[in-house]
Amino acid sequence: MNNISTDIHKAKTILEQDNLVAIPTETVYGLAGNAFSETAIKKIFATKNRPLFNPLIVHIHSKELLDDIAEKVPQKAYQLAEAFWPGSLTLVVKKKSDIPYLVTAGKNTVAVRVPNHPLTLSLLQLLDFPLVAPSANPFGSISPTAAEHVANYFPETVPLILDGGICESGIESTIIGFEEDEPIVYRLGAIAIEAIEAVVGKVKVMNTEEAAPEAPGMLLKHYAPKTKTIIVDDIENFLKENSLPKIGTITFFKKIEHNNLVHQEVLSERKDFKEAAANLYQAMHRLDKMNLNLIIAEPFPDENLGKSINDRLNRATK
Numbered sequence: 089m090n091n092i093s094t095d096i097h098k099a100k101t102i103l104e105q106d107n108l109v110a111i112p113t114e115t116v117y118g119l120a121g122n123a124f125s126e127t128a129i130k131k132i133f134a135t136k137n138r139p140l141f142n143p144l145i146v147h148i149h150s151k152e153l154l155d156d157i158a159e160k161v162p163q164k165a166y167q168l169a170e171a172f173w174p175g176s177l178t179l180v181v182k183k184k185s186d187i188p189y190l191v192t193a194g195k196n197t198v199a200v201r202v203p204n205h206p207l208t209l210s211l212l213q214l215l216d217f218p219l220v221a222p223s224a225n226p227f228g229s230i231s232p233t234a235a236e237h238v239a240n241y242f243p244e245t246v247p248l249i250l251d252g253g254i255c256e257s258g259i260e261s262t263i264i265g266f267e268e269d270e271p272i273v274y275r276l277g278a279i280a281i282e283a284i285e286a287v288v289g290k291v292k293v294m295n296t297e298e299a300a301p302e303a304p305g306m307l308l309k310h311y312a313p314k315t316k317t318i319i320v321d322d323i324e325n326f327l328k329e330n331s332l333p334k335i336g337t338i339t340f341f342k343k344i345e346h347n348n349l350v351h352q353e354v355l356s357e358r359k360d361f362k363e364a365a366a367n368l369y370q371a372m373h374r375l376d377k378m379n380l381n382l383i384i385a386e387p388f389p390d391e392n393l394g395k396s397i398n399d400r401l402n403r404a405t406k
């Protein structure tokens with residue numbers, strides 16, 4: 089049985105022994121280990137069944153520590169760190185030589201962020217090493233946004249889950265890399281492009297195919313429920329024309345009127361992107377437990393966090 093607790097001292101002991109602890113962040117739960125321990129890093133890949141070519145994010149407790157992890161950091165990276173850390177922004181910058189290649193999948197760059205969760209920040213302050221932490225789900229499945237999701241995924245193999253409640257943002261961090269010191273978005277996420285651009289001006293957003301070689305984790309199928317999922321512009325009309333058993337839906341604010349619906353998830357009745365993003369994975373986890381034949385989602389407006397939600401919905405259908 090998993091040990092779910094809020095005891096960061098227990099977490100420290102386990103991490104110091106090269107074992108893993110699931111940690112809460114404001115985005116999703118992470119599966120954490122000592123960033124300098126080869127044993128711990130290997131356990132992360134093995135537990136998640138994650139391919140070794142997919143690099144990990146290094147979590148630190150303060151932006152002042154960025155220069156311990158990275159070098160030749162572009163000016164705009166510092167500006168972004170200043171604006172968004174602690175928070176849901178991951179920077180991909182040139183790694184310092186002592187960062188293990190196992191963390192970076194052999195690349196000379198490293199992904200870094202300061203998560204914005206009080207429990208995890210306190211834990212990081214107690215430790216004398218940073219934590220590498222991918223999302224705490226088996227490779228390819230929906231990221232966990234509650235301690236209970238992690239426990240369901242790994243009933244035996246994770247010795248401790250730190251319980252920090254439900255993740256406030258509920259969707260992974262926005263990942264930004266640099267090309268000739270200019271920011272490029274590798275992964276859409278919890279911080280909207282509009283907010284990034286307000287700090288550093290216009291940024292390039294890579295599409296998934298472009299991002300794949302740069303950010304090797306950006307495989308098309310990802311974040312996916314086990315239940316078949318499709319995206320349909322007009323769900324009510326689609327349901328009228330197709331008679332399908334056991335359906336669940338995901339909409340932004342609209343209620344679907346239909347007799348056959350087993351369950352519907354309305355992500356934000358008040359049409360709030362932040363609330364919708366926070367509810368997205370919670371909704372997917374609930375729907376995925378209902379033995380449905382099909383999950384039908386509608387596309388979100390292509391702006392603000394709507395873009396990030398569409399990115400995750402699209403991956404869920406692949």
Ligand code: TXA
Nearest residue numbers: 115118143144197198199222223260261302303304305
């Ligand atoms: O919100 C988040 O970012 C969560 C929490 C736990 O911090 N973490 C997370 O980690 O989503 P993960 O491993 O599921 O996704 C991290 C992605 C990888 O898919 C990889 O593509 C990208 O970060 N990444 C890591 N290091 C990179 C590097 N050196 N260059 C390019 N992309 C990198």
Ligand code: MG
Nearest residue numbers: 222223224231
């Ligand atoms: Mg992940």
